[in-house]
Amino acid sequence: MAVLARLSLTDAEVERLSTELEAILDYVETLEEVDTTDVRPMSHVLPLATPLREDRAAAPLDPQAAVVNAPESAGSAFVVPRVIDGEEEG
C-alpha cells in the first residue's frame, strides 16, 4: 500500500499505522450491517449533467511562471532525476 502511495515509512511508522488503520477498518466494517441491495452508488450529490465548455483557447500561462515554483528546471522545462527505460507506466 505504501508503495502504491509512494510513501516510504519507517518500521515504527509502519507498526503504528498498521494498528491505527486496523482499528479504523474494524470500525468501518459496521457498514456491512447496511442493506444496500439495489442502491445505486452515489459519486456526487448534484442533480446536474456535466457542463460543457466552448472549445476556445485562452492565452497560455507565461512559461516562466509555469516553472518558477519548480524545485529544478532548465529553460522552460521541468527537470527530474533520469527516468530509466521500463519505469514507464500507463
Added chain:
Amino acid sequence: MDYEVVIGLEVHTQLRTESKLFSPAPVSYGEEPNHSVHPVCLALPGVLPVLNGQAVELAIRAALATHCEIHPYSVFARKNYFYPDLPKGYQISQYEEPLATGGWIDIELGEGLTKRVRLTRIHMEEDAGKSIHDSEITGGHATHVDLNRAGIPLLEIVSEPDLRSPAEAAAYLRTLRSILRYVDVTDADMEKGHFRCDANISLREPGTSEFGTRTELKNLNSFRFVEEALHAEIDRQGELLDDGVAVQQATMAFDASSQRTRVLRLKEDADDYRYFPDPDLIPLQIDLADIDRVRDELPELPEDRRARFREQYALSDDEAVQLTASRASAEFFEAAVVTQGSAKPIAKWMLRDLAQVLGQLEIGIEDVVLTPDQFAALVGLVEEGRVTPKSARELLPELVERGGDPTALASERGLEAVTDSGVLEGVVDQVIADHPEDVERYRAGEGKVLNFLMGQVMRRTEGKADPGAVRDLLSRRLS
C-alpha cells in the same frame, strides 16, 4: 509449427480541437517546453477540470462513423499512477462506463475480400506530457518534462481480437484512420503522434478456441512499424512456444534497427490503477437529440461513397477507391463533375495529371488554390478541343498554385488550340507542299507517314492545334 495469430489493437487518436480536453490551454505542436500550458495542465493546487464540448461532439461523430452504440450516460474516471509527465498523478479517462461500445468497421483485404472487425469500445481521455530523455538536451543525468501535450484530448478506440495477421492489422489501421479523417474527427497526422497504436498479440494452435498469453506492444507510430513489430513479436513468441517455453504477459517495445521486440516490463499484480469516478466531474449525459443531430450532419462515409461513385459515375473500382481516399479529394471530384457534367475525364485528369502536380509540389488537394469549377473548366476546354492536353498540362501547375480562369490564362499564354479552320488549312497545305516525297510515300500506302506530317503541323502551330482536327484535315487533303 504454424500458429494462429490473434491481434487486437488500441488506437489513440488526437481529437481536432483548439483547446485541451479539460482546460482552455491551446493545443499546439512543436512549441518550446511548457509554452502551451494553463494552471490545469500543471495540476497546480486548486485547479479543476471542465469538459470541452467540441471533444464530446467529435467523439460522438467517431462513434457513429464506426457503428458504435453511444451511451447517454458515461463516467469519467481517474486512473491513478505516478509518472513525472502525469502532473495530477492520475489520468482522467473513462473506465467502467465509456462513451460508446460495440461497433465495427469493414477492412479490404484485396481481391475484393472484406473483413468485418468488431470494436470493443470508444472513450475519451487526456494525453500525458512528454518526458525528454535525449542526453544532448538533458546533459545525460536528468529527464526533462514538457507538459504542452498534457491534457490534449484523445479518443481511444479498442478493437476486439479479430485480426489474424500483421497485414490485417495494417489494413485495419489504414481504414480506421481514413474514416476518422473523413468525419473530421482528427488530423491523424502520424508524424505528429496524432494516431498512435498499441497492439495486443498472442499465438495459439490452429483450431483451438482459447487465447494464448498475450503481450502488449507499445507506441507503434507508423503503419510500417506496426507490421514489422508484429512480425518480430510473432517470431519471438513462436520460437518460445516451439521450445515449450510459456509466453509471459509483458509490455514490449520494438527496436526498428534490430527488427526485434524486447520486454519493457512484466505485467504485475502491482499494476493497480485504483480507478474511481472523478469527483470533480459529474457524469456526461448525452441527449438522444444531440446524437441524431450529429448523425444527420455526418458526412457520407468512405465505404458508402465508394459504392456510390462506382454506380453513379460508372467509375472503375480503382478509380472509386482512389478518389474517395480522402474526403477532400472526393468532394473536389464531385464539385467538378457538377460543373463539367462528365465524370470520366474529370476522374482521369484528377488521378493522373492533378495528382502528379500535387506530388511535385508536395501538397494535398486541400491546399490547392484552383477551385473545382476552374479545374472542371480546364478539363472542359480539353474535351471541346479548345486547348490541347499538352497545353492543359502546362497550365495546370500555375492554376493549382494560383487559381484563375483557365480560358483567360490559355489565351494570355497563347495556348488556345488553333481551331480557326482557315489558319489550320493554310498550315496543312504548306506542310503538304513542303514534303512532296512523304506525301508520295503516304499515298503509296505507308500509313504511318501521316504521323510525321501531323508532327510537322503541330510544330508549326506550336502544339496548339487540336490533334484530331489536324488528322482529319490531313487525311482529307491526301486522299
Added chain:
Amino acid sequence: MEASSPLPSLRGVRDLLDSGEGTSVGIVNEALERADALDEALGAFTGMRAEGALEDAAAADARRAAGRTLSPLDGVPVAIKDNMVMEGEPTSCASRILEGFVSPYTSTVVERLRSRGAVIVGRTNLDEFAMGSSTEHSCFRPTSNPWDLDRAPGGSSGGSAVAVASRIVPAALGSDTGGSIRQPASHCGVVGMKPTYGRVSRWGLVAFASSLDQIGVFTRDAGDAALLLEAIAGHDPADSTSLREPVPRFSEELTGDISDLVIGLPREYFLDEGVDPGVLAAVRDGVSVLERAGAKVREVSLPHTRFAVATYYLIATAEASSNLARYDGVRYGRRAASATDLSQMYFLSRSEGFGEEVKRRIMLGTYVLSAGYYDAYYRKAQQVRALVLDDFQKAFDECDVIATPTCPETAFRLGEKTGDPLSMYLGDIYTVSANLAGIPGISVPCGMAGGLPAGLQLLGGPLQEATLLRAADVFQRLTSHHTAVPTAI
C-alpha cells in the same frame, strides 16, 4: 495584549466606514496590529499580507471618497484559510510539501471578495490539507483556542475561527469537508456556515475530498454571514460542480420571522449517551428559543446517522489519496534534497513533505480504492451515502430546518486526541452527514458548557441557505451568546 483593540463586526466596520468615523487603512492597520499582538499566543495565522492589504485599503478609501464604493464589504478586512490560492501569494495548506509555493493564479472566492472591495489581510492556519478536527496537524504550529489556550480550537479551519473569535478580523473564509467550518465555529463561539455543495466555487481551493469540500464563512453573527456569503456564492464556469441557481440577496431575507418554519429534531442526534450533558442542555435551550419565536418543533428520524462517519472516512480518504498524488516534487513544492533517482524523488519527497495524519489518510484511501477492496469499501460507502441523502430528503418532507448539536462536546485539550485518530474522527458525528448529502449547515453559539462555547447546528435542504440564515438571525436577535468575548485573550 492591551495594545490592540478588538475589531467590530463586519457590519460594525461597514458602519464606521460609511459614517466616516473610520478609514479602511485605519481598520486594516488595527487588524494587523491585533494579529501582531495576539498571534504569538494563538497561532491563528500562517502569514499576513500587510503591505498588499494596506494598498488595497488605501484604494478602498479612495473609492469611498470618490463615491464609488463597490459593496458593503468594500474596505473590510477578511482572512482566508491557507488553502485558497491568490496570485503572487504563498499557499501552504500548512504542509511542508508546499514549501515555497507561490500561486500564479487566483481562486474564484478571492477574486470575488476583492472585486467587491474586501481586503485580504492574511492566511489562517489549518490542519495540513484540511485533514483534521483540531488544527494541531499543521506544519507550523497548533492553533490555540482563545477561550482556553491549552485547548484546540477545532478544525480544520481553526485559524479562521480563532481569527474571528479573537476579534482580529470581522470575517474569514474556511472550507468544510466533514465539519471543518461548523465544528471550530462551535468550539470558538462564532457563526460558521457551510453552504450547499456547489453554491460556492471550488476553483482555487486546494482539494482534500472533491465531492465533499465546500467553502463557507466565519462571522460573529448571521447577518454578517449573509453579507459575506452573497459576495462569494454563485455559478462559476471554471468549476464543473458549481450550481447554476441564482443566489438570493441573503441579507435581505433576514425578516426576523420564523413562524412559518417547522424545526425537526432527529432522534438519533439527541441520544443521552455520547453527548456532553452541558452541550445537550445548551442545544435544547437553543431549540426552545426558536420555538418561543414561533417555529414549530417536531421529531424526525435520520436512521443512517450512525454509519455516516465510516462512510465519510472511506469516501474522503479515497478522494484525498488521489487528490494528493500531484504533490510529487516535480512542478512545485518540496523535493527531498537527498533524492538521487526518480523513485527516491517520489518516496522521500512525499514522506518528508506530508505529516502523520495526511499519510494515515493517504494510506487508508489507497487501500480503500485498491483492487479487491474497492467494492467492499468504496462502492459500499457510495451506496450508504445515497441512503444518508435519502434520510434527509424524507426528513425535509416533514420539516424545514433540522436542529442538532454541532459537536458532541466542547473544545478538547491540545494533544488529547492526537494519539487516537478514531476518537478524533468520531467527534465529526454530527457534521459529516451534511457533507455526504451536500446540504447547507450553520453553527450558531448557543451558550456555554463548562466555561467553553457550545454550538447549535441548523441544517437545511439543498439551496436553503436563506432559511438557515433567517432562523440563525432570529436566534441571535433573542440571545447574546455571540457577543461573549473569549476569556483567554
